Amino acid sequence: MFTGIIQALGSIKTKVAYDKGAVFSFTATNFDFSSIAIGDSIAVNGVCLTAVEVGSDFFTADVSQETLDCSIFSQLEQGAAVNLEKALRLNQGIDGHLVSGHVDGIAQVSEQISEGESTRFKINAPDNLVKYIARKGSVCINGVSLTVNSIVGNTFDLNIVPHTLSVTTLGELTIGDQVNLEVDIIARHLEQLLNNKES
Template sequence: MFTGIIQTIGKIKSIKAGTFCFEARSSFFNEVEIGDSIAVNGVCLTVIEIGNDYFKADISQETLRCTIFNHLSTNNSVNLEKALRLNQGIDGHLVSGHVDGIAKVVERFIEGESRRFKINAPKNLIKYIAKKSSVCINGVSLTVNNINDCVFDINIVPHTVKATTLGELEINSKVNLEVDIIARHLEQLLHH
């Protein structure tokens, strides 16, 4: 589990046959061990190799199909968050790291130091998104400001613009979308 509060921005160092290497500041890797989970742009990945300023993770074909990893290349920036520990508070919301689908930025506005985005969600996921609920975009916990059909609005405050890769998003950028885990489980319970 994760919180959607990004701890650092990293970069894709290399991609070889489904194994991605991510680099970041060395202090991020304190207390990280092989087998640990790290969310990369909101995708829970398992550390298979670790160095002073990098880690490697295998990415399955299923993950490549369901996320934006097929659209990324070396030197692209990524949001990184280590897994939630039981002695840690939750500042964002509960994020599983299991991306539900790919959404697309359809409008972008600069409002002072903040950014506002309109994001088009896949039709099968919009039912899980509600005004003033939480969503996770590229690993970042955000609040939905408004929703109209399949498009929802989010605001990115100046701190989040600086501390994540979201400030780099442009119109037509594809993003990883994870809807609220509680909404998904409620639907499953009600269905059965």
């Protein structure tokens, strides 16, 4: 489990594709790799990955074909910037919202508007995920916990402050870019409960 509060901006050190998957290594200059052990979970652009090798300035993880299919990982190449967050500890405060690290799908930036020092993004969500997105609710974009300003049809608005733009990959987004989207897990569980009740 994660919070959507990014701890470091890293990059892809290596990428090795193979049949039905890939192996990625990630590095960062301001990330505490000494506290990572093999088997630990780390969110990379919002995707929960398991460390299979850890060095002084990198960790390596296997990425399954399922993850490649439902996230933007298939588009990422060596050198690409990524958002990093270690798994939530029980004694840690939650400044964002509860994030599972299980990306629900890929969304797309449709508009980018400067509003003072902040930037408003309009994001187009897949048809099957719109019902889980609510005004003033939470979403996770590339691993970043954000609040939905409004939603009309399949498009929702996010207002992103300068600090978030500077310490995450969101500052690099442009119109047409695709992003990892995780919807609120509480909304998903409520739907499951209601469906079971009706049946």
